[in-house]
Each structure stands twice: as C-alpha cells, then as structure tokens.
Amino acid sequence: MIKSRSSIFLIALMVSSLVLFGAVHFGTAQSGIPSLSVEWQHTYPGATAVDGWPYIVIQTSDGGYAIAGRIAASGSGNFAFWLIKTDAEGKMQWNRTYGGSSSSKDSKALDLIQTSDGGYAIIGDSYAFNGWLTAWLVKTDAQGNMQWNKGYPELGASTAFSIIQTKDGGYIWAGAVTSHFGIVRTDALGNIIWNVTYGGSGVDVPTDIIQTNDGGYAVFGSTRSYAVSSADWWLIKIDANGVAQWNKTYNGEGWDDTRKIVQTSDGGYALFGHTATNDLGPNVDFWLVKTDGTGNALWNKTYGGTGDEWGGFSLVQTNDGGYAFVGRTNSFGAGGNDFWFVKTDGNGNMQLNETYGGSGDDEGTSMVQTSDGGYALVGYTNSFSGDGSYQVWLIKLALATPSPTPTPTPTPTPTLAVSCQSSASYSNFKVGITGSLTVGGTGISGVPVLLSYSVNEGNSWIGLTTATTDSSGNFFEDWFPSASGTYLLNAQWTGNSTYSNANTTISFAVLPYQEQNVFSISSNSTISAFALHSTSQELSFSVSGQSGTTGYVDVYIPKSLISDVSGIKVYLDGNQLAYSAESQGDSWLLSFTYQHSTHEVVINLGSASSTSFIQSQLGELVIVGVVIAVIAIVAVALVLRKHKIIIS
Numbered sequence: 001m002i003k004s005r006s007s008i009f010l011i012a013l014m015v016s017s018l019v020l021f022g023a024v025h026f027g028t029a030q031s032g033i034p035s036l037s038v039e040w041q042h043t044y045p046g047a048t049a050v051d052g053w054p055y056i057v058i059q060t061s062d063g064g065y066a067i068a069g070r071i072a073a074s075g076s077g078n079f080a081f082w083l084i085k086t087d088a089e090g091k092m093q094w095n096r097t098y099g100g101s102s103s104s105k106d107s108k109a110l111d112l113i114q115t116s117d118g119g120y121a122i123i124g125d126s127y128a129f130n131g132w133l134t135a136w137l138v139k140t141d142a143q144g145n146m147q148w149n150k151g152y153p154e155l156g157a158s159t160a161f162s163i164i165q166t167k168d169g170g171y172i173w174a175g176a177v178t179s180h181f182g183i184v185r186t187d188a189l190g191n192i193i194w195n196v197t198y199g200g201s202g203v204d205v206p207t208d209i210i211q212t213n214d215g216g217y218a219v220f221g222s223t224r225s226y227a228v229s230s231a232d233w234w235l236i237k238i239d240a241n242g243v244a245q246w247n248k249t250y251n252g253e254g255w256d257d258t259r260k261i262v263q264t265s266d267g268g269y270a271l272f273g274h275t276a277t278n279d280l281g282p283n284v285d286f287w288l289v290k291t292d293g294t295g296n297a298l299w300n301k302t303y304g305g306t307g308d309e310w311g312g313f314s315l316v317q318t319n320d321g322g323y324a325f326v327g328r329t330n331s332f333g334a335g336g337n338d339f340w341f342v343k344t345d346g347n348g349n350m351q352l353n354e355t356y357g358g359s360g361d362d363e364g365t366s367m368v369q370t371s372d373g374g375y376a377l378v379g380y381t382n383s384f385s386g387d388g389s390y391q392v393w394l395i396k397l398a399l400a401t402p403s404p405t406p407t408p409t410p411t412p413t414p415t416l417a418v419s420c421q422s423s424a425s426y427s428n429f430k431v432g433i434t435g436s437l438t439v440g441g442t443g444i445s446g447v448p449v450l451l452s453y454s455v456n457e458g459n460s461w462i463g464l465t466t467a468t469t470d471s472s473g474n475f476f477e478d479w480f481p482s483a484s485g486t487y488l489l490n491a492q493w494t495g496n497s498t499y500s501n502a503n504t505t506i507s508f509a510v511l512p513y514q515e516q517n518v519f520s521i522s523s524n525s526t527i528s529a530f531a532l533h534s535t536s537q538e539l540s541f542s543v544s545g546q547s548g549t550t551g552y553v554d555v556y557i558p559k560s561l562i563s564d565v566s567g568i569k570v571y572l573d574g575n576q577l578a579y580s581a582e583s584q585g586d587s588w589l590l591s592f593t594y595q596h597s598t599h600e601v602v603i604n605l606g607s608a609s610s611t612s613f614i615q616s617q618l619g620e621l622v623i624v625g626v627v628i629a630v631i632a633i634v635a636v637a638l639v640l641r642k643h644k645i646i647i648s
Contacts, residue, residue: 036341036354039398041373042090042361043391052083054392054551055124055313056112057366057378063088063461066124069365070114081109081122081136083144090394096144099126099136107136109311111162116169118142119553123173124161127152134149135160135175150190158182161221162208167483174209174219181206181234181243182302183219196242200225204234207258212540213267213462213481215240218331220271223249230255233271235295248295248621252276259324261279262313265463267293272315272325275302284308284612286327286340288315305331309340312379314367317463320494321346321450326377331614333357339364339379341397356395358383371459374398379584393607414439416449416502418471418491420479422510422520424558429510429518431479435467437492439499443473447493451477455489458505461490484512486530509541517558525551525596537606553605556587562605565590569604 001420022205044067054069064087067131071082080100085093099107105127113121119141121315126136129151135158138149160175174349176182180199183206186192195488198204202224209219216239220407223234226249250256252275268446275287285304291297303309305332305535315325322345329340338357341364344350352584356362360383367377381393418435423635433451437444481487486509495501519529525543532539533612545551557565563590565581590603 008175011514014210035352036375036397036399036556038356039396040090041393041395042086042092043381043393044084044092044095045385045389045391046203051363053363053380053390054082054378055108055110055365055410057368057376057394058112058114059370059376060085060114060490061118063371064093065090065378065394067113067394068109068120068122069392070124071097071100079106079108080583081107081138082611083109083112083120083122083140084392085144085617086394089309094144096140096146098122098146098149099128105327106248109138111173113163113165114316115139115165115280119147120144121163121165121171122153123160123175125159125175126151132157134158134174135177135184137163137173137186138169148189150186152184152192154192155182155184155195159205160184161206164209164211166211171380172211172217174206174207176203176205179203179205181219181221181236181255183209183238186241192546194242196238196278198236198244198247199223202227206234207273210259210261212237213482216245217242218263218269220258220260220269222256222258222273223315227251232256232257234275235261235269235271235291237295244563246294248291248297248299250289250297250526256287257311259311259313262292262315262317263463264317265307265321265452266465268298269293269295270315270317270323272311272323274309274327274508275313284310286325286342288323288325288344301344301350301364303342303350303353305329310363312363312365312367314365315567316367318343318369319373321365321463322351323348324367324369324375326379328363328379329355333362336361336383338362338391339377339395341367341375341377354397359380360384360388361390362393369554370396372398383574412499414444414493414495414499416491416493416504418451418489418504418506420489420508420520420522421519421554421555421584421587421589422556423585424471424556424560427479429484429512431481431508431520432512433467433475433477433479433489435475437469437475437493444499445469445473447496449475449491449493451479452490453481453494454490455485458488464489481510484510484518486510486527492511513558513561516573517561518556519558520556522554522556523552534555537604539603539605541601542599543594543596543601547596549596550593551596552591552593553601555590556584557590557605559583559588560588573599573600573603574602603646 050465054067057067068082069082070079073080081098084095107126108124109122110124122138134154139147156178158177160173163173171186174183180197181204182197184195205222206219206221219236222231228251235580236247237245256274256275260268271289274284285302286309287302289300309329310327312327324343326341328337330337335357338355342353362381364379377395380390382390415438421432423430448466453460454461467477469475489508490505492503507523509530525545528542530541570577570579582589
C-alpha cells in the first residue's frame with residue numbers, strides 16, 4: 001500500500017512491474033576513445049571522511065562552481081552546512097557555514113541549486129528543531145549570505161535529499177519522512193503548500209526528484225516495503241499536484257542503493273546507483289538502468305571489478321547522448337579508495353573510465369558536465385594533505401590534447417536547417433518541427449538528428465527527441481512544450497566518416513491568445529519583448545544579431561483571428577518593410593528579412609482583423625540566442641565492464 005496526500009489518507013496503489021536482473025558477464029571497452037586530461041584541480045581543507053564531506057557540485061551562471069556538504073563547526077564539535085564558491089578555474093572566492101553551533105547541533109547539506117535570483121538553496125537535515133532529525137532548507141543570496149531558513153519538525157523525523165525550484169519561485173523537495181517517500185511542495189519562503197508520502201511497512205527512502213517534461217515529477221529511491229531482496233530501487237511518477245500516476249521497482253542480485261535519476265532525450269529515464277553482486281565474490285558495483293517513458297526497463301549495466309564500487313550522487317546524460325557518473329573504487333587505481341569516473345555510450349556500453357587518487361582514501365561524490373563539454377568532479381581526499389587530514393577535492397577534466405597530425409583532407413560540411421510552426425488552434429501549444437540535413441543541395445538520409453531545447457538562455461539543455469532523416473534528408477517531429485513562453489531549439493548531428501558534424505540553433509517564441517489561438521515566431525535572430533498590444537492591435541518584438549549578416553523572421557498568425565492578410569503592415573524601426581504571406585494549415589505565415597543589428601519590429605493587425613482582441617496587454621517574453629559548441633569525444637581505453645541481463 002502506498003500512502004498519498006499526507007499521512008491521513010491511504011490509497012491502494014500496488015507496486016507494479018517488479019523487474020528482476022540476472023547474471024553478470026564481462027566485456028571489452030570500445031576502442032578509439034581518447035582519455036580525459038586533468039585541466040586543473042584544487043583542494044580545500046576542512047572535509048572529514050564519512051562524518052563531513054562535499055555531497056554536490058554545480059556549475060554556476062558565471063562559469064564557476066558551487067559545492068555543498070558539511071563541515072565541523074568551529075568550537076562546537078558539531079557539523080554545519082557548508083557552501084564553497086569558486087571561480088571558473090576552481091579558485092575559492094568565498095565559503096560559508098550555516099548551523100552547527102552547540103545549540104543547533106549537527107546539520108548536513110545534501111543538495112544544492114542556484115536559484116532564479118542568482119542565490120542558492122541548500123537542503124539537508126539538522127537536529128536543531130525539537131531535538132530530532134528534520135529536513136532543513138537554507139536560502140542565500142549570490143554571496144552566500146543567509147536570507148532565510150526553514151525547518152520542518154511538523155513532518156516528524158525527516159531528511160531531505162533533493163530539491164528543485166518551481167516556475168513560481170517556490171520549491172519542491174524529496175526525502176525520507178517518517179521512513180517513507182516524502183515529497184514537499186513549498187512557496188518561495190519555504191512554507192509548505194502540500195506534502196505527500198508514499199510507502200509501506202518498511203523503510204522507503206527517496207534520493208532524487210526531477211521535474212518531467214509534462215510538468216509532473218519523477219521520484220527515485222529505495223524501498224524495503226516492496227523489495228524482493230533487502231532493498232530494491234523504486235521509481236514513482238507523480239503529477240504536478242503530487243498524485244501518483246505509476247510506480248515501478250527494480251531488483252538486482254542483492255542489496256541495491258540509489259543515487260540519481262535523469263529524464264532522457266527520448267522521454268524515458270536513466271537511473272543510477274549501486275548494487276551488491278556475486279560475479280567475482282560478494283561485492284558492490286555501479287548500476288545503470290535505462291527505462292522507457294512509463295518506467296519499463298529497457299536495459300541495465302553494472303560496472304566494477306573484484307572490489308567495491310560505490311556510486312556518487314551524480315548522473316548526467318552527456319552531450320552525445322551517452323551517460324557519465326562518478327563514485328569510488330577499490331578495484332582499480334593507485335591503492336585504497338580512488339575516484340572512478342565512467343563515460344558510456346547511449347546504450348550503456350563503457351567508452352572510457354579514469355581513476356584519480358593516491359595511496360590514501362579518495363572518494364568522488366558528485367560531478368557535472370561543464371559548459372565547455374568537459375566534466376567537474378568533486379569528492380574528498382587524504383592522499384595529498386601531507387598529514388593524513390581530509391580535504392575537498394575539485395577536479396576539472398577536459399579532452400586530452402592530441403598529438404599534432406598532418407592536416408587531413410577536409411570532409412564535406414553539411415548544412416542543418418530547422419524551423420518551427422505552431423498550430424494556431426491547438427490548446428497545448430503543438431509545435432511542428434521541420435528540418436533538413438543536406439550537403440551541396442543533396443539530402444543525407446537515414447541519420448539521427450538530436451533535438452533539444454533551452455528555457456534559460458542556453459545555460460542548460462533538455463533533450464527533446466532524436467529524429468531520423470528520410471530519403472531526402474528531411475525530418476519532421478511534433479513538440480508539445482509544457483507552457484507558452486520563449487525557447488531556444490537546437491539540432492545537431494555528430495557526423496560520420498564521410499561528413500563533418502552539423503549544428504544549428506534558432507529562437508522560438510509562442511504567445512497564446514483566447515486559449516486555443518497561438519501567435520509564434522521562428523527566427524535566426526535573438527528575439528526579445530514579444531507582446532500583443534490589445535489597444536493598437538499590434539504584435540511587437542525586438543530582433544538583434546551580428547552586424548553584416550542577414551536575419552529572418554517567420555511569424556505565424558491564426559486564421560481564426562485574421563481573415564485577410566492583405567491589410568497587415570510590417571514596420572522595422574518605424575519604416576514599412578516588405579514581406580511575403582502564405583497559407584500554412586490553420587495559420588498565416590508572414591516572412592521578411594533584414595540586415596542584422598538591433599531593430600524594433602511592429603506588425604499592425606488592426607485593419608486585417610474582424611475579431612475583437614483581448615482588453616489588456618500581454619506581458620513581454622524574452623529569448624536570447626546562443627551558439628552551441630559540440631565537442632566529439634574520441635578515445636582509446638581498455639576497461640572492464642559488466643552487463644546485467646533482464647529476466648522476464
């Protein structure tokens with residue numbers, strides 16, 4: 001039985017589709033993949049093994065890094081939240097502690113996000129409230145100064161493992177609440193709006209929560225209530241209000257522990273943690289499971305040797321569609337425990353692995369793929385302090401610089417083009433994506449084009465889908481954005497032995513009107529301030545781009561609002577501009593070009609419309625264009641990998 005919508009109500013939602021995994025065997029790593037090189041590394045004194053360490057690293061909006069964990073508070077003997085901020089080269093700019101005094105007792109930070117105002121939200125647990133362990137949320141400004149904090153003793157004993165910020169500026173966090181899966185939704189000051197718990201008679205602990213493409217959430221953790229062995233993995237999908245939609249469990253050979261989840265570019269999920277195996281004697285290995293959009297396991301792989309490999313709190317889907325994660329190993333490396341970084345392809349086949357450490361105790365706890373395509377790993381070490389003391393260790397990895405080689409014959413450069421068209425009468429903002437991949441005017445057929453989008457000016461990307469070109473090199477996909485707004489849409493192809501890679505990014509903005517009517521813009525310019533003015537019956541927006549280049553704009557206007565486009569007038573910086581107009585399904589398509597600079601565009605709809613418009617001006621929508629640098633990882637590595645076989 002799964003508890004839902006606070007502990008007062010119970011719903012009978014039986015645990016579904018128990019997945020069993022069988023024997024492990026060994027394989028050979030892919031050849032031709034280069035190793036990574038250490039670009040720079042820094043240590044920061046103050047960590048202590050097990051009792052105090054860094055749990056999470058993120059890349060910040062200024063290109064630097066923030067690390068959260070816990071540290072022994074000065075003079076009290078207790079542990080406090082610890083936040084470290086570095087520049088882009090890993091040099092510490094400042095660090096702050098929160099809690100840990102003799103009165104507040106022990107506290108530890110388990111997750112960290114940078115908030116929309118540039119500050120930070122840190123969550124974990126503390127004994128500062130009523131003497132028992134409870135979740136604790138701390139909000140800071142951009143310099144780490146505490147703005148407010150919120151404990152949750154009313155929930156009972158609790159620990160928070162993961163937090164995300166919601167679109168309204170509030171938060172949703174997941175953790176163990178009275179030994180159950182707990183999901184708590186708060187306002188912007190941390191006050192509870194709603195909370196739900198799920199679980200049975202055993203101990204059920206979530207370790208990660210993510211927001212899904214449909215606006216709901218996926219919660220990942222371990223269950224003893226519904227486990228075949230001592231503890232199994234548990235994935236619950238809930239809607240935006242915390243109502244369970246489905247759940248699945250996954251069973252390894254023994255005891256299984258969870259770490260992180262990502263929603264993958266195909267709409268499914270990738271789950272990461274570790275599992276007890278019996279392949280070379282009882283030990284623990286990294287475990288990666290890939291599912292479809294409803295949690296059904298598609299494949300799973302384990303990674304390890306004759307010793308133990310413990311997964312860190314990290315999992316990313318990499319720019320090339322593969323996966324990367326970090327943890328610790330005592331099977332490989334210099335001795336003792338070492339950082340172990342693993343990179344796989346999209347099917348979980350190991351492409352490369354690297355160990356980092358000395359003869360002491362070194363453990364990777366978290367990682368992130370950086371904006372330049374490299375990786376930043378964090379953990380603790382006592383191999384290099386000189387006195388055996390523990391330190392936080394931050395390592396920046398980059399692709400190894402290859403030896404100089406003769407200039408190869410240039411490969412033909414293909415052209416990747418993409419455009420978006422909104423459906424004017426579709427209430428959920430259906431967008432038709434049309435694209436082509438050509439070289440010299442001839443289409444490249446049967447190749448995958450990865451589509452992704454960004455809602456935060458290109459600072460992070462969300463995988464949309466992988467489209468396959470047809471015999472003419474064209475591809476078509478329908479996209480259902482979760483909300484109206486402004487987006488960057490990126491299309492990329494990694495190339496092959498004949499052609500080099502191709503990459504393009506366009507701006508797309510969608511503005512709803514009267515529920516089922518949609519105005520939208522697709523452009524190679526940076527678009528901002530997209531608005532509909534009810535009084536003047538005008539669409540207005542700004543365009544900008546690199547001087548000396550040509551910009552274009554495609555504007556889609558609903559036919560249900562505009563019966564005749566002949567009277568529409570387009571103005572660029574106050575001067576009337578020529579345009580073309582044609583029928584496109586349920587919309588009119590207006591197209592025009594200009595020389596790039598910064599321009600103000602006004603489209604006068606007044607004389608063309610017989611339909612009354614809304615009586616209040618809609619707010620402006622802002623979109624910023626970016627250039628995406630795609631770095632292909634090529635390498636040579638021979639490593640040990642294991643594959644788990646699913647038994648139906």
